[in-house]
Amino acid sequence: MQREVLLGDEAVGLGAIHAGLSGVYGYPGTPSTEIFEFVEQRTAGSGGVHAFWSTNEKVAYEEALGMSWAGKRALVCMKHVGLNVAADAFMNSAVTGTNGGLVLAVADDPGMHSSQNEQDSRVYAQFALIPCFEPRDQQECYDMMIEAFDLSEELALPVMVRLVTRLAHSRSGVATREPRPQNALHPTREIRKWTLLPSNARVQYRHLIDKQPELLRRAENSVHNRLTLAGRRGVIACGIANNYFLENVDDGHDLSVLSLAQYPVPAGRIRRLVEHVDDLLVLEDGYPVVENMVRGLFGLDGVRIRGRMTGEVPRTGELNPDLVRSALELPPHATAHQPSPSLAGRPPALCKGCPHTDTFRALNEALSEFENPQVFSDIGCYTLAAFPPLEAIHSCVAMGASIGMAAGAAHAGYRPAVAAIGDSTFSHGGITPLLSAVQQGVNLKVIVLDNGTVGMTGTQRSMSTGDALDHIILGAGVAPEHLRIIEPTPANHAANVQILRDELAWDGTSVIIARRTCLEAIKRKAS
Amino acid sequence: MQTNIILAGVGGQGILSIAYVIDNAALDAGFHFKQAEVHGMAQRGGAVQSHLRYGDGPIHSDLVPTGRADLVLSVEPLEVMRYWHYLSPDGWVVASVTPYVNIPDYPELDGLIENLAEFGRVVLVDSSLIARAAGNLRAQNMVVVGAAAPLLHFPDSTLEKYVEMLFAGKGQKTVDVNIRAFRLGRAAGLFFRGLVDGGLSIPDAVRLCRKIDPATVDPAHGPAWAAAIHGDRQLLEQVLAGESTVPCDRVAAPA
Numbered sequence: 001m002q003r004e005v006l007l008g009d010e011a012v013g014l015g016a017i018h019a020g021l022s023g024v025y026g027y028p029g030t031p032s033t034e035i036f037e038f039v040e041q042r043t044a045g046s047g048g049v050h051a052f053w054s055t056n057e058k059v060a061y062e063e064a065l066g067m068s069w070a071g072k073r074a075l076v077c078m079k080h081v082g083l084n085v086a087a088d089a090f091m092n093s094a095v096t097g098t099n100g101g102l103v104l105a106v107a108d109d110p111g112m113h114s115s116q117n118e119q120d121s122r123v124y125a126q127f128a129l130i131p132c133f134e135p136r137d138q139q140e141c142y143d144m145m146i147e148a149f150d151l152s153e154e155l156a157l158p159v160m161v162r163l164v165t166r167l168a169h170s171r172s173g174v175a176t177r178e179p180r181p182q183n184a185l186h187p188t189r190e191i192r193k194w195t196l197l198p199s200n201a202r203v204q205y206r207h208l209i210d211k212q213p214e215l216l217r218r219a220e221n222s223v224h225n226r227l228t229l230a231g232r233r234g235v236i237a238c239g240i241a242n243n244y245f246l247e248n249v250d251d252g253h254d255l256s257v258l259s260l261a262q263y264p265v266p267a268g269r270i271r272r273l274v275e276h277v278d279d280l281l282v283l284e285d286g287y288p289v290v291e292n293m294v295r296g297l298f299g300l301d302g303v304r305i306r307g308r309m310t311g312e313v314p315r316t317g318e319l320n321p322d323l324v325r326s327a328l329e330l331p332p333h334a335t336a337h338q339p340s341p342s343l344a345g346r347p348p349a350l351c352k353g354c355p356h357t358d359t360f361r362a363l364n365e366a367l368s369e370f371e372n373p374q375v376f377s378d379i380g381c382y383t384l385a386a387f388p389p390l391e392a393i394h395s396c397v398a399m400g401a402s403i404g405m406a407a408g409a410a411h412a413g414y415r416p417a418v419a420a421i422g423d424s425t426f427s428h429g430g431i432t433p434l435l436s437a438v439q440q441g442v443n444l445k446v447i448v449l450d451n452g453t454v455g456m457t458g459t460q461r462s463m464s465t466g467d468a469l470d471h472i473i474l475g476a477g478v479a480p481e482h483l484r485i486i487e488p489t490p491a492n493h494a495a496n497v498q499i500l501r502d503e504l505a506w507d508g509t510s511v512i513i514a515r516r517t518c519l520e521a522i523k524r525k526a527s
Numbered sequence: 528m529q530t531n532i533i534l535a536g537v538g539g540q541g542i543l544s545i546a547y548v549i550d551n552a553a554l555d556a557g558f559h560f561k562q563a564e565v566h567g568m569a570q571r572g573g574a575v576q577s578h579l580r581y582g583d584g585p586i587h588s589d590l591v592p593t594g595r596a597d598l599v600l601s602v603e604p605l606e607v608m609r610y611w612h613y614l615s616p617d618g619w620v621v622a623s624v625t626p627y628v629n630i631p632d633y634p635e636l637d638g639l640i641e642n643l644a645e646f647g648r649v650v651l652v653d654s655s656l657i658a659r660a661a662g663n664l665r666a667q668n669m670v671v672v673g674a675a676a677p678l679l680h681f682p683d684s685t686l687e688k689y690v691e692m693l694f695a696g697k698g699q700k701t702v703d704v705n706i707r708a709f710r711l712g713r714a715a716g717l718f719f720r721g722l723v724d725g726g727l728s729i730p731d732a733v734r735l736c737r738k739i740d741p742a743t744v745d746p747a748h749g750p751a752w753a754a755a756i757h758g759d760r761q762l763l764e765q766v767l768a769g770e771s772t773v774p775c776d777r778v779a780a781p782a
Contacts, residue, residue: 005550030566113565137561170563170589171546173554240589247588321592333594336614336646343608344535344632348573384571456571527697 006038006174008167011138012077012105013038015145019101020180022072023050025060027428029079030114031168032107036077037458048182053454055463056399056428057082060271061089061494063102068102068158069194070187074151077105080121085399085429087124090158094128095196095204097156099188101149107163110285111318113448114165114456116397125160125263127266129208131215131265132160133224134239138172140261144224151218155211164285166318167240212264220268224261227269229271230254234277235328236270238290241283241508244324265293274303281327282307285319346502349384355451355516356382358488358496360392363447365493366500370416376409378402380422381455381518400429403446407437410444416504417443423450428484429465431472438477438509445503446511448473451518459521466515473511482510489516529582530680531591535608536602537627538575541668544693545600546577548672551689552681553581563589572629574609580732581680600675602654602668604626604639611646620646621675621716623654623667624733637730644729650674651733656769658708660741666708673712674719682714714744718775720766721749726757735763740772752778 006014013035016024024039026032036053043049050067054060057078064076076086083090083106106124111113125132131151133144141163148159192200211383219225231254233286237245242259249255258273260266274280274294280303282291291307299305306312312327313319325332350357360382367373377383377393378401385392395405402419410417421430426448437444450469454460464472473483484503486496503510532549536542546562553560560581578591596613601622609720611620626636643649651676654667661670669690677687683684688708694702715736722732735752756763757779766773 003554005554034566164564168591169566170561171550172561172586173559195607214535243587243589247592289694321588325592333592334616335594336616336618337611339612344605344630344634346572346574346606346630348538348571349629350568380570458566 003173004176005171006138007034007169007171008135008138008163009034009107009169010038011076011141012161012163013144014042014174014176016041016073016075016103016149017049018147018177018179019146020073020182021049021075022100022182023064023067023074024077025054025064025074026077027054027057027060027082028214028454028460029082030457031109031163031165032077032082032105033108033457033460035105036380039075053460053463055399057086058089061086063091065089065093065098068098068100069188071100073101074184074517075103077107079115080106080108080119081115081117081122082106083121090124091128092196093158093206094130096194097203097204097207098152098158099156099186100183101152102158102176103145103148103152103161104158105145105161105163107165107168108286109165111165114487118286120289121160122163122263122289123287124409125162126289128158129212129215130160131155131158131159131218132162134162134261134263134452135139135167136239136242136259136261137167138170138174139223141167142174142176152224156213157211162164162239164240164318166285173313183224193364214476216264216267219262219264219266221267222262225266225269226231226259227273229256229272229276231256232276232278233272234258234280235363236273236280236282236290236294238284241324244319244321245328246285248325248328248330249319260290265290270294274300278405279304280301280306281312282286283313283324283327284308285317347387349387350381352420353517353519354381355488355514355518356385356449357390358490358493358516359449359514360385360390362486362488362493362496362500363418364390365497366504367416367418373416373418376406376417376419378419378421378425380425380449382420382422382449399425400433403430403437403444406444406446407440407442407452410442414442416445418445418447420447420449423452423454423465423469424454424462425447426469427462427472430514432474434473434478434509435476442509443507443517444509446509448511448513450513450515451521453518453521455518455520459518459524463467469513473513478511480508482506482508484510485513485515487516488514529580529584529586529681530598531596532563532579532598532600533591533596533613534577534579535606535610536575537606537629537669540575540602541665542575542577542602545602545668545672546579547693548681548686549579551582551692552685553678555685556681556690558582558586559586561586561589570577571598574606576606576610578592598675598678600671602671604636604643605634617648619648619650619678620670621678621704623671624651625653625655625667640730640733649729650716650719651729652712652714653733653737656737657711657715657760661708661711662704663708667703669705669708670712670715673709674716676709676713677717694768711741711744714746715741717746718744718749719779720768721746722753725750725753727753731756731763738766738769738772739775743775745775748775748778
């Protein structure tokens, strides 16, 4: 038996490879990026596994579904908010069902280390009516992937594997197994199942509903959902929360414990626990999903249920061993020092010499003649321009949202309506809102920060950079004389300011591409 | 046995490389281990930390609980203070005194060293001075691993094996520089402790170490230096006032 040092993300990737994976799909997003990258690197040159970043999560999900349709095993990975983008295909793939195994590995970000929200993907699994695994450690990341692929093929359903940042980005030794061969190509012949016209969809949805008792039976009997009955105080610990619980209790504790790692929520096991205890603490890293289910609208007679909704665990933020310790009413450990109250912060910043800095300096100056100008922005390194000293952007909502929101503000009469978006974010979610704006002739200025890479997540390949980007923008109907290309450097500052001023003065849809390669990408290429 | 470490520094200083060396040494030794790290936004010059835990029994939490760290290992002095509440009452600090100044309100260095000196159980090395002597300023992270090596549970040869593996792809010269940085860091840390255990104050020990040629540092001379300075306070002032560094054997260890 081999043991490897792997991140949770990497263990997910290796589990998928060893389960006979044929294709990995995804769009980069912290904390999920390393799943795809691991599969890509580990299988490079073997030619056996298709690995090419997709334009966005929806495309990734659909490509994975197509591979499943063809009978092979596909892994699609993304961060939690990426699943919002893929949700249309995701929800409906539960209705069509699958052919080859289809596993969605989604990495949530409780505490919002690198995200706009801390939505809990277990809710999505519940919503789509599919099974979900929530590994507690790196070994389970590996093992559960193999199990998830098998389960997906047995039930003909997509299966979710939900990680949280702390597991995705934590390493441990993982014991691995013999790899399995890939499935042969065997495309589905069940045309009606895959053609969700209302008449077919009603039949398929019924099938999905009819499968639910089997999903529940699997979770009830799962070795991953461990119930130990002891004293009258109980704990439900979901996924990684179980580690924080174990960290704080001795072997001799008298708590009754249900450790959960496979969903749907096993109601039978919870009933046995609830009937045994009069105090129940629910520990989850994410939303109070299980806590609220157990409590229902009106609570349970005779059982005090505690957790995020009652304040024993904070309602927001990442779980950790200290918070769990306090929820267990154990005294804090003695420490060598109190936390430093007034320590100088060290926030992330754009790299020294970053092209974005030059772009925003020019933009700030060009906009200085407007009163209190605001710039709609997007998601990437350039979002850091919100901080001093640049303070150049004033929104960040969703991938591609800068253009749509700037257009909406322009419809309302706001001037100047300016959007700032990176080249990869533009291909992810910026093309369609630009097309809309051009069709409407909106007075909108789109700055595309073309640094030729997906910078923030580690310089992955961008889908639309250089000539390809120019062609897409012109193809969307932007007037050639209002597609301006600048090179953001300190030397070009005055000229760039002038170009921006000229476009700001024109009443129509302009695109200004600020094109200079990311320094980090240059550095990585060199090493 | 269980050891909990907080690795600290600034994005780009190579915290994850330190983690790589210790992780693999732990796996090599047959220990259980977990090591949580920070990816993404914070790596852009922000404060970066990693929680590293190993031991002969299962490790549960990926995060070190407050008050349970045995060691805060920092490539930078200010960053120690961001995590020192994690330290158990008998925990150690191993840190570089080379500040990484990328913020306008970076505190004054002497005050920082006074703060770190409060701990007593502290090993301070000037990582930039030592890394430069080893051949590359970027090797500061390996200097700090070297300084911490005596507090870890692995033979130096195991740690050096993984330093070598970490840099193998970058050529023999890079490997050599980093191994040298590790060894000089180790010697500097032990020498520093020799001074402090010999009665020198921590700020004085920091100042003296800066004036000794890092390439010549031999821990065996530490107590002799401490004794010599104890006997003749002027010796310290003399060395500190000197323009260039002095060789470590200027004060010889007893034969």
